[in-house]
Amino acid sequence: EAQVTQNPRYLITVTGKKLTVTCSQNMNHEYMSWYRQDPGLGLRQIYYSMNVEVTDKGDVPEGYKVSRKEKRNFPLILESPSPNQTSLYFCASSRNSVDGYTFGSGTRLTVV
Amino acid sequence: GNSVTQMEGPVTLSEEAFLTINCTYTATGYPSLFWYVQYPGEGLQLLLKATKADDKGSNKGFEATYRKETTSFHLEKGSVQVSDSAVYFCALIPNTGNQFYFGTGTSLTVIP
Numbered sequence: 001e002a003q004v005t006q007n008p009r010y011l012i013t014v015t016g017k018k019l020t021v022t023c024s025q026n027m028n029h030e031y032m033s034w035y036r037q038d039p040g041l042g043l044r045q046i047y048y049s050m051n052v053e054v055t056d057k058g059d060v061p062e063g064y065k066v067s068r069k070e071k072r073n074f075p076l077i078l079e080s081p082s083p084n085q086t087s088l089y090f091c092a093s094s095r096n097s098v099d100g101y102t103f104g105s106g107t108r109l110t111v112v
Numbered sequence: 113g114n115s116v117t118q119m120e121g122p123v124t125l126s127e128e129a130f131l132t133i134n135c136t137y138t139a140t141g142y143p144s145l146f147w148y149v150q151y152p153g154e155g156l157q158l159l160l161k162a163t164k165a166d167d168k169g170s171n172k173g174f175e176a177t178y179r180k181e182t183t184s185f186h187l188e189k190g191s192v193q194v195s196d197s198a199v200y201f202c203a204l205i206p207n208t209g210n211q212f213y214f215g216t217g218t219s220l221t222v223i224p
Contacts, residue, residue, distance in 0.1 A: 033212070042201070042216035043156075058211075090155060092212075098163050100146050100205070101212060103155040 002027045006091050006104035013081055013111055021076045021107050023091030031094040032074040033058070033101070034066065036087040043090070049074055081111040114139045118202050118215035125192055125222050133187040133218045135176075135202035143204040145169075145178055145185040150199040150217070159187075159200070192222045 004025045013019055025032065033048040035058075045058030049068040063085055065077040074093075078085060088108050092101040119134040137143065144163045148156040160169030162178035162185065169176050174189045185202060202215040 035214075040216065043214040045211065048211065092156075098144055098161075100144070100158050100161055100203075101156075103148075103157070105155045 002102065004091055004093050004102050004104040006089075006107050009105065009107060011107060011109050013109070015082055015111055016080050019078050019081060019109075021078075021089060021091075021109070023074045023076065023104060024072050025074075025091075025093040025102070026072065027093060027095065027102065028071065029093035029095050029102075030071070031096075032068070033092050033094075034064070034074070034076050035090045035092065036060065037090060037106075038087050046076070046089075081109075083111050085109065086111050114143070114204065114206055114211075114213045116202050116204055116213050116215040118200075118218050120216075120218070122219040122221060125220070127194055127222055127224050128191045129222075131187070131189040131192045131196075131220070133200055133202075133220070135185045135187065135215060137183050137185065137202075137204050137213075139183075139204055139206055139213075141207045142180075143206045145176070146203045146205075146212075147174070147176055147185070147187050148201040148203060148214075150201065152198070156201065192220070194222045194224055196220060197222050 034046040035043040044060045047066040049055045091104040115138045146161045147159040149159045160171040162169040165180035167178045199217045201217045
């Protein structure tokens with residue numbers, strides 16, 4: 001089944017403790033992206049990647065890192081999480097602009 | 113620049129009522145337009161799309177027509193069901209690049 005898989009689905013952590021949210025797609029898509037969803041703000045792009053080893057900042061990149069060492073994986077790294085990064089995170093991938101995105105099921109992160 | 117504006121919610125309708133959710137956009141060139149749906153606790157799913165002017169996207173009884181003259185892509189359904197309760201997002205991708213631009217989402221609740 002074609003899909004984008006994120007892990008974990010739920011995560012509660014403490015301020016300053018480094019964490020990684022994994023994202024993997026099995027559709028051989030070149031384009032991958034991370035979004036955060038907050039009430040009243042919709043979806044905001046954090047980082048995106050056009051291909052292996054090519055990443056760029058989205059609208060809200062502060063406090064996040066990404067890497068794209070392989071085509072299928074695009075992990076999101078929070079080096080020192082803070083409470084304002086409590087949010088619902090989505091990974092997405094795309095083959096081209098006409099097809100649109102396939103989204104993962106989301107990761108609900110709480111930073112206390 | 114590129115942006116999407118959706119009507120604010122929440123929207124509450126009785127079952128079998130007619131639904132319209134307004135969406136207008138600003139974009140350079142000829143973007144592709146999308147509606148995504150997010151059911152409670154789930155990720156975003158592609159509902160329908162249109163890739164050029166006057167195209168009509170349709171799926172599950174929902175329709176939207178790409179109107180370039182009014183820069184709009186309004187979502188409609190003739191008779192909503194309780195199972196249509198969800199958050200609906202309008203989005204665009206410019207014809208150059210793969211970055212999605214989302215509206216803030218419109219929450220729909222359908223009551224029996």
